[in-house]
Amino acid sequence: MYDWLIVGAGFAGSVLAERIASQRDQSVLIIDRRPHIAGNAYDRHDDAGVLMHQYGPHIFHTNSDAIVEHLSQFTAWRPYEHRVLARVDGKLVPIPINRTTVNALYDLDLKTDEEAEAFLGSRAEPVEEIRTSEDVVVSKVGRELYEKFFRGYTTKQWGLDPSELDKSVTSRVPTRTNDDDRYFTDTHQIMPKHGYTRMFEKMLAHPNIKVMLNADYREVRDMIPHRRLIFTGPVDEFFDFRYGRLPYRSLRFEHVTLEQERYQDVGTVNYPMSEAYTRISEYKHITGQKHHATTITYEYPSATGDPYYPIPRAENQALYKRYQALANQTENVHFVGRLATYRYYNMDQVVGQALAEFRRIQETVPLWTSP
Ligand code: FAD
Ligand code: UDP
Missing domain, CATH: 3.40.50.720 (NAD(P)-binding Rossmann-like Domain)
Known part of the structure; x- marks a missing residue:
C-alpha cells in the first residue's frame, strides 16, 4: 500500500x-x-550528443525568489536571457516589438522612449473594452503591426483567429518603447546547469x-x-x-541535428507571416553547450496529438x-x-x-x- x-x-x-x-x-x-x-520539460542528449528539449524550448524565468530557492535544492543554475527575432517583411527584428523593431521596419531613427511611444500611439486603435487577443495588440500598436507579428502566428498556433481567443494569450508578449530585446524581464532568468532531467532525477x-x-x-x-x-x-x-x-492544442516537433557550430543568431526565431511552423529554436544558445554540431527544433501546431496547451x-x-x-x-x-x-x-x-x-x-x- x-x-x-x-x-x-x-x-x-x-x-x-x-x-x-x-x-x-x-x-x-x-x-x-x-x-x-520531467514531463514537458524533459531534456536529453541526442545521438550527436547535443543537449536538447524533446518537447520544444523550455526557458526558466520567474519573479519568485521562493521558487528559485526551492528548486535550487536540486540543481545549480546558469544565467540565460532569452532573445527572440521575428522574420517580418524579409527582415529579422526583435519581438517583443520594441524601438529597434519599429526603426528597422519603418526605416526610422527614433531615439527615445517618448518618440517610440508617440509613433506607436499614432498607429494604435482605440478599443473600448479589451476582451480578445486581437484587442490587446491593436490597441497598443495598431492593425499593421498586429497583422505582421500576431495575426498569422496566432492563427497558426491556435487554429483560431486572435479575435476568438482570450486577451490573456497575446498579453503574454508585451510591447516596449525602449530597446530592451530580451523576451522576458523577470528578475530570475536561469537554466538548470545540467538540464531539467538531471534536476528531476535529484528531486x-x-x-x-x-x-x-x-x-x-x-x-x-x-x-x-x-x-x-x-x-x-x-x-x-x-x-x-x-x-x-476539453480542447487542448498540440504541436508536432521536428528535431534536426546539423553538422555546424551554429544555425541562427538567437535562441528562437519566430515566423509570424509565412511557413507552416511557428518558430525554430536552437538549444546551444539556451544551454550554453559547446559542441561541433547543433540541434534545432521546428514547431508545427496541430489539432491532434499530446495535449500541450489549454x-x-x-x-x-x-x-x-x-x-x-x-x-x-x-x-x-x-x-x-x-x-x-x-x-x-x-x-x-x-x-x-x-x-x-x-x-x-x-x-x-x-x-x-x-x-
Ligand atoms: P506536464 O509537464 O505536462 O506533466 C504531466 C505529465 O503527466 C506528463 O508527463 C504526462 O505524460 C503525464 N500523464 C498525463 N496523463 C497521464 C495518465 N493518465 N497516466 C500517466 N501519466 C499521465 N514554461 C516555461 O516556464 N517556459 C518555457 O519556455 C516554456 N516553454 C514551453 C514550450 C512548449 C512547446 C510547451 C508545450 C510548454 C512550455 N512551457 C514553458 C510550459 C511548461 O511545459 C509547463 O508549465 C510545465 O511543463 C507543466 O508541468 P505539469 O507537471 O503541469 O505538466
Ligand atoms: N504570439 C504571436 N507572435 C509572436 C509571438 C507570440 O502572435 O511572434 C502570440 C501567439 O498567440 C502565442 C502567444 O502570443 O501563442 C504567446 O506567446 P509565447 O511566446 O508566450 O508562447 P509559448 O511560448 O507559450 O508558446
Missing part, C-alpha cells in the same frame, strides 16, 4: 512527490505514461519515492493500492470525458468549471498542474501551484501511520 499515488512526473507531480516524501515521511509511487520523467531520488514509467493511470490504477491520489494529467480524461472533451477562451473555461466542480467533489484526490487545472501556466507557476497545494495538504490532510 502506497500512501500516495501521483500521476504524472512533470513539475506538478515531481515537486509534490519530493515534498510529501521528505516533509511527511510518507511513501509515494509516481507514475508516467511516457518513458521518462525524485528520495528513498520514499518509487518511479514507474510507461504506466497509464487507467491501466494500472486497480493494481496499485494507495490512500490518496494526486492527478496531474488532463482533468477531462480523469472523468472519462463525462461533459465532453486553449484560453470563455466557452472552454465554462466547460472546465464543470469539471472543476466534479474535481472538488472527488474525495482524496488532488488536481494539480497545467492539464489538471486547465491553465496556460509557465513552469514556475506550476511549481508555485504545487507548493501551495502541499501547504494545503499539510493543513488539511492528517498524517496517518502506514500499516
Whole structure:
C-alpha cells in the first residue's frame, strides 16, 4: 500500500512527490505514461550528443525568489536571457516589438522612449473594452503591426483567429518603447546547469519515492493500492470525458541535428507571416553547450496529438468549471498542474501551484501511520 499515488512526473507531480516524501515521511509511487520523467520539460542528449528539449524550448524565468530557492535544492543554475527575432517583411527584428523593431521596419531613427511611444500611439486603435487577443495588440500598436507579428502566428498556433481567443494569450508578449530585446524581464532568468532531467532525477531520488514509467493511470490504477491520489494529467480524461472533451492544442516537433557550430543568431526565431511552423529554436544558445554540431527544433501546431496547451477562451473555461466542480467533489484526490487545472501556466507557476497545494495538504490532510 502506497500512501500516495501521483500521476504524472512533470513539475506538478515531481515537486509534490519530493515534498510529501521528505516533509511527511510518507511513501509515494509516481507514475508516467511516457518513458521518462520531467514531463514537458524533459531534456536529453541526442545521438550527436547535443543537449536538447524533446518537447520544444523550455526557458526558466520567474519573479519568485521562493521558487528559485526551492528548486535550487536540486540543481545549480546558469544565467540565460532569452532573445527572440521575428522574420517580418524579409527582415529579422526583435519581438517583443520594441524601438529597434519599429526603426528597422519603418526605416526610422527614433531615439527615445517618448518618440517610440508617440509613433506607436499614432498607429494604435482605440478599443473600448479589451476582451480578445486581437484587442490587446491593436490597441497598443495598431492593425499593421498586429497583422505582421500576431495575426498569422496566432492563427497558426491556435487554429483560431486572435479575435476568438482570450486577451490573456497575446498579453503574454508585451510591447516596449525602449530597446530592451530580451523576451522576458523577470528578475530570475536561469537554466538548470545540467538540464531539467538531471534536476528531476535529484528531486525524485528520495528513498520514499518509487518511479514507474510507461504506466497509464487507467491501466494500472486497480493494481496499485494507495490512500490518496494526486492527478496531474488532463482533468477531462480523469472523468472519462463525462461533459465532453476539453480542447487542448498540440504541436508536432521536428528535431534536426546539423553538422555546424551554429544555425541562427538567437535562441528562437519566430515566423509570424509565412511557413507552416511557428518558430525554430536552437538549444546551444539556451544551454550554453559547446559542441561541433547543433540541434534545432521546428514547431508545427496541430489539432491532434499530446495535449500541450489549454486553449484560453470563455466557452472552454465554462466547460472546465464543470469539471472543476466534479474535481472538488472527488474525495482524496488532488488536481494539480497545467492539464489538471486547465491553465496556460509557465513552469514556475506550476511549481508555485504545487507548493501551495502541499501547504494545503499539510493543513488539511492528517498524517496517518502506514500499516
Ligand atoms: P506536464 O509537464 O505536462 O506533466 C504531466 C505529465 O503527466 C506528463 O508527463 C504526462 O505524460 C503525464 N500523464 C498525463 N496523463 C497521464 C495518465 N493518465 N497516466 C500517466 N501519466 C499521465 N514554461 C516555461 O516556464 N517556459 C518555457 O519556455 C516554456 N516553454 C514551453 C514550450 C512548449 C512547446 C510547451 C508545450 C510548454 C512550455 N512551457 C514553458 C510550459 C511548461 O511545459 C509547463 O508549465 C510545465 O511543463 C507543466 O508541468 P505539469 O507537471 O503541469 O505538466
Ligand atoms: N504570439 C504571436 N507572435 C509572436 C509571438 C507570440 O502572435 O511572434 C502570440 C501567439 O498567440 C502565442 C502567444 O502570443 O501563442 C504567446 O506567446 P509565447 O511566446 O508566450 O508562447 P509559448 O511560448 O507559450 O508558446
